[in-house]
Amino acid sequence: MHGRRLATTDEIIAIVSPGSDDELQRLxxxxxxxxxxxxxxxxxxNIDDVYDETRATLGVTFGGDGTFLEGIKTFAPRNVPLLGVNTGTLAxxxxxxxxxxxxxxxxxxxxRATVDSRQQVQATAPGVDATGINDVMVRHVPPENPVDRKVTRLDVYADDEYVGQFEGSGIAVSTPTGSTGVALSADGPIHYPVNNHSLQLVPLHTHQMGVRPVVVPPSTELRIVTRGQASxxxxxxxxxxxLSEDEEILVTGAEQPAHVVRTSYDDEYFPAIADKLGWGIRDADDDGPVELTSARTDESKADFLGQAMTIAKEAATSAGEPLRELHGQVESVTYKTDKSDIVTEADHQADRIITTVIGNEFPDHGIFSEESARQESEGPYTWLIDPLDGTGNFAHGNPNYxxxxxxxxxxxxxxxxxxxxxxxKLFSAMAGGDAYVDDTKIxxxxxxxxxxxxxxxxxxxDGSFLSHFYQNSRGVRRIGSxxxxxCYLASGSADAVWEYDTYPWDVAAGIVIARAAGATITDGADEPYELDLDIQDKERKELLGSNGPLHEELTDTLEGRVVDLPEQ
Known part of the structure; x- marks a missing residue:
């Protein structure tokens, strides 16, 4: 989940532990x-009485880590990001x-906050079907008689491959977030938890010196079979x-991650480890810690156009989150009126995210979006936005939007x-530069x-383009966006593109990307294609794009074409 989406938050649900009234009042x-x-x-x-899935919601907890864990349990299944405020002691x-x-x-x-994706763990056993953010622990049950046996034996399988029998106090299956708890005290490694999707199997007080922790991907199915009573x-x-003897526990990575909001005001992870665990390797020498020198650049602090590119990418991918969620709902809806409501909501949410993010970062720029009122500016810069290009496809559950x-x-x-x-896939380009899909040049x-x-x-x-070109080419396809x-022209998936009518927000970004990849873009009369931001008369423009070598043949054919327009 992308932090830029949080710019459209209109509801906060706060889980409040005792003693946090002052902080709640400030919120x-x-x-x-x-x-x-x-x-x-x-x-x-329970939050069911106050939670509305149609509203952009932020979860907040006031308390320590125990309250935060309750927040994860509450908000993660609802895909709500969580910000934890420490009003406890150790956190x-x-x-x-x-x-x-x-x-x-x-x-x-x-x-401007980030949202970490945190791996969760799922445990299923007789009497339990639960998700956790920290760990699953299987341990011996203390005997009633203190001189009786105090160890447990557990057989462990990973995807049906036998790992072995663990004898001792038990085992812990922890997430990277939970790696600083029981797993660390049992000599397990510390995992940096941010966007780290893995699980580790850690023996507790094992009776074999050579038994070490094992790290597995979250898709691994860990089956634990008890060889005696276990907790x-x-x-x-x-x-x-x-659990009784010979009962089975299934532990695997949960499909639903937890979404944790991180700001620049958070205590950083490694200083927190050093402070709370006495991690001596962060003790600086007399000259202080050595400053890093790196070739890595912070794009948000680079030149203006680099900053604009960063913001545009973040806004686009953040808008893609609700579009994907709502697209899934469209696919399962039967009635046309319901589909229409979902498509309208998708347009609205995506537009709100993009315009809010850009407006926050560039308040002096104009914003011209298909789905909202035009924001004028006296300066030279204007953003052209189509938050959902391919609405018809989206409405029918087609992925081409x-x-x-x-x-x-x-x-x-x-x-x-x-x-x-x-x-x-993320296509991008700057005028005069190269074009990319993700990090690959196209x-x-x-x-x-x-x-x-x-x-x-x-x-x-009237089908004239199809009739003129279908037999003379390897095919004419209509994608609907x-x-x-x-972008497909730019990446070589097609050799030419023709659009009978365009609005500027339909094609502005694609024109930059296609030209940067080497394409020739003109109107139907082979004149340079120019954006017209004054579209009050609702006139649209014809566009022809090609790889370059084909352009003359395409324009010659188009000039001889007679278009019989349908009556208005």
């Missing part, structure tokens, strides 16, 4: 000024201090049971980003023969 006072509703819930109570997870509450919230609502606990007892964001300077497109949510084809070429078309009102058509 409510701050939120009232922002026009955001706050719903406080006492620790241990590895809730890392915002009360003095920084308002500043951390301000950063979050500006879309099963998830996250320190938030779910627990007593995109998010298109372009930056225009004095009428000329200078930067473009097109994001394809269903494939997670270029157009060099075919110069029409009969070897694949063409893409947009709206073809002008932005994607231009």
């Amino acid at each position: 409510e006072s701050w939120a009232e000024k922002q026009g955001i509703n706050v719903s406080p819930v006492e620790l241990g109570e 590895f997870l809730a890392r915002v201090e009360p003095d920084d509450l308002e500043a951390a919230l301000e950063e979050t609502l500006q879309g 099963l606990q998830v996250d320190g007892g938030r779910a627990h049971t007593i 995109s998010v298109s964001i372009a930056l225009i300077k004095e009428g000329e497109p200078i930067m473009g980003v097109v994001y394809e949510p269903e494939t997670d 270029v157009t084809t060099n075919r110069d023969s029409l009969d070897e070429s694949m063409l893409l078309s947009g709206y073809d009102p 002008a932005a994607l058509n231009l």
Whole structure:
């Protein structure tokens, strides 16, 4: 999940532990000024009465790590990101201090916070079906008679491969987040938890010197078979049971991650480890810690266009999150009116995320989006946005839709980003530079023969483009997204693109990307294609894009074409 999406938060649900009334009052006072509703819930109570899945919600916990764990249990199944405020004592997870509450919230609502994806663990056994963020522990049950046997034997299998028999106090299966708890005390490694998706199997007080922790991917199915009575606990007892001999426990990575909000006001992870665990390797020498020198650049602090590119990428991928979620709902809806409501909501959510993020970062720029009121500016820069290009595809559950964001300077497109949510592909380019899909450079084809070429078309009102070119090429395809058509031209998936009518937000980003990849872009009369931001008359423009060598043959054929338009 992308932190930029948090810029559209309109609801905060706060789980409040005893003794946190002052912090709650400060939250409510701050939120009232922002026009955001706050719903406080006492620790241990259900949030169903206040949670509305249609609202952009941020979860907040006031307390220590125990309260934060309850927040994970509450918010993770609902895909709600969580910010932990430490009003307790010892905290590895809730890392915002009360003095920084308002500043951390301000950063979050500006879309500048990050959202960590945290691996969770799923445990299933007789009497238990639970998810945890820290660990699953299987341990011996203390005997009634203190002189009786105090160890347990557990057989462990990984994806049906026998790992071995563990004899001792038991075992822990921990996530990277839980690696600083029981697993660390049992000589397990510390895992950096941010976006780290793994599990580790750690023996507890084993009777064999050579037994070491094992790290496995989260898809691994760990089957633990008891060879005597054993206690099963998830996250320190938030779910627990007593198992008999020869019962089986299935432990694997949970499909649903937890989403943890991190701000610049959080206690950093490794200083927190050093402070709370006395980790001596961070003790600086007399000259202080050595400053890092690295070739890595911080794109957000580079030149203006680099910063704009970074913001556009973050805005596009953040908007892709709700589009993917709502696209899944469209696929399961039967009634047309319900589909229409979902598509409208998808357009609205994506547009709100993008315009809010760009407006926060560049308040002096104009913003021109298909889905919202135009924001004028006296300066030279305007953003052209189509938050959902390919609405018809989206409405029918087709994956060919995109998010298109372009930056225009004095009428000329200078930067473009097109994001394809269903494939997670991100196309981008700056005018005069190279074009990329993700981090891979892309270029157009060099075919110069029409009969070897694949063409893409947009709206073809009388079928004339299809009839003129289908037999003379290797096919004409209509995808339904002008932005994607231009990106496919740029990446060599097609040799030419024709659009009968375009709006500037349809094609601005794609034009930058296609030109940077080597494409030739003109109108139907072979004149340079120019964006017209004054579209009050609703006139649209014809666009022809090609790899270059094919362009003359395409324009010659188009000039001889007679278009019989349908009556209005």
